[in-house]
Amino acid sequence: MSVATESSSPGGSPDTARLLATVDPARRRTDRTMQVLIYIAFALAMIPLIWLIWTVVAQGADRISIDFLTQSMRNIFGGDPRGGIYHAIAGTVIITLLATVISVPIGILTAIYLVEYGKGWLARSVTFFVDVMTGIPSIVAGLFAFSLFALIFGPSVRIGIMGAVALSVLMIPVVVRSCEEMLKLVPNELREASYALGVPKWLTIVKVVLRTSVAGLTTGVLLAVARVVGETAPLLVTVGVTDSINFNPFEGRMMTLPVFAYRQYSQGNAPCPGGDSATCVADIASQNAWGAALVLIAMVLALNLIGRLITRWFAPKLG
């Protein structure tokens, strides 16, 4: 209520009344200036977006080839322009899938709890701490997974599942948040109709609520996957790096796309006596980094696009 009186006060104060009664070029000038500034602010956000995507495409497109996508970096040293990111793509897909398998059941069940059952202090604190959890720095999630596994397996352990656990910590709150919004959209009449037919509550949730919101839930999950697929820091401290293909997330180090891009970036230029040739390219490492970045950004944008299109195409027509 205090807000209402505050913002309707211009009508009451004599100061504003005088201001409104006179035609004032200064006011129009301010209005114009602010409008221009606000348009500029939006342009300021679009410049880096377009610039960045264009840079990644321009720098990375040359490196993309069938070999780059289907080979690993095993036995590739210095400026050798062979090799590729197959091991990193495999690692990213496996670890992200594992993280999804861990986070989605917990996330959706928590959302169900908050929407269908939640009341009292537990629901309030879950809501609050889910919000707080979205702000956990990714490196802290990585350190948590490291500490957890270091206590069990010793401090030098680096396995794929550690990375999946770290990513789940980042992913669960995102899944809860978006799924909660989606479940709230399900009209109450549907639940009541189901209860009226004598259907038990759990069956109503599974068959009516979840069925109605399945498109929205898929979108939420896909956007959450898109958010964690590009995480670098937690994987750097938990999964380590390798140049070989490793499909087993329970044993040995794995490579992932963002970590690969970072490793190649930090290698710098390779020494090539006699200049660039077919077997030695000086800046091959940064080319690899841009190539991996392009594949990664394509994955993220595709996940975002598919996620948004699913809601648009498959959402049930309500009301």
Place this chain on the structure above:
Amino acid sequence: MSTTISRPPARGSRRRRSSTTDRGFNRVFRWIAVGAGATILAVLAAVALFLISEAWPAIMASPEELASGVPRYPEDTSLLGYLGPLVYGTILAAVLALVIAVPVSMGIALFISHYAPRRLSQLLGALVDLLAAIPSVIYGLWGFFTLAPVLTPFWLWLNDNLGWFPFWGGQASPTGRSMATVGIVLAIMILPIITAVSREVFLQTPRLHEEAALALGATRWEVVRTAVLPFGRSGVISASMLGLGRALGETMAVLMILSPGFTYSLDILAAGQHQTIAAYIAADFPESTGLGVNTLIAAGLALFVITLAVNMAARWVVARRKDFSGAN
């Protein structure tokens, strides 16, 4: 909201006939859902507990033990004295990003909520959200290879002509790998979250408030200034704090762009002066063993505590606003 309306009768009926409705799989399913909710709290508690347990050896170690056990650890420094410059660098980077990002994202939020055509606003909002989807390692690559060289002449000019200003003094970096560049990249990375929250708040401004202002002859900017901004003030504050939390924890962009150093310097244009906690952990973790790892985890614990405090304060402001906003 509609779910809360129907709940009281449902609860009453269950109380009366609890034996018939809350039994069998109904009860099992309810407990599964409650368990999932409790898991969230357990995970957050576990994060704190495991970090403390792994950081404990470093917290308890004497300066001599730390100096011998941790590479590049200065003599006669306590753990707090060691982490001090890192905390300072972390906060400096985040505040710098915030100073740049808040005005711009308020502009973007106003553009989307009140200036852009209604039909376009959803698409434009999604475009801004795309900035949040781009992985931080790509921001790092772009900042290092593309943005830093572009900004360097500008930073050098600032240093030459306005070097008397406290922040722009010192020896400006010829490569642009300075705190100033990091601040700009971080600002771009936190734009989407600040914009998204502010936009939601601005859109909730009661229609009648705006129409009242318009009826009094206000221009569009005056509507924004007298109706929208006062209504959204606490929302913008909490959005900024959420952005601050993001900027505090950002790792890869800082790690890849900033040339690190461990001082309390104000010279944001100089290289080798600052380092953030997150970037420091990511840089040193792969090569660390023993007490070195414990020290890094202690740094991570400090970061966790700082971001937790900022995020909780932000959420608290949001929650308080919900109760007293008068709009709902």
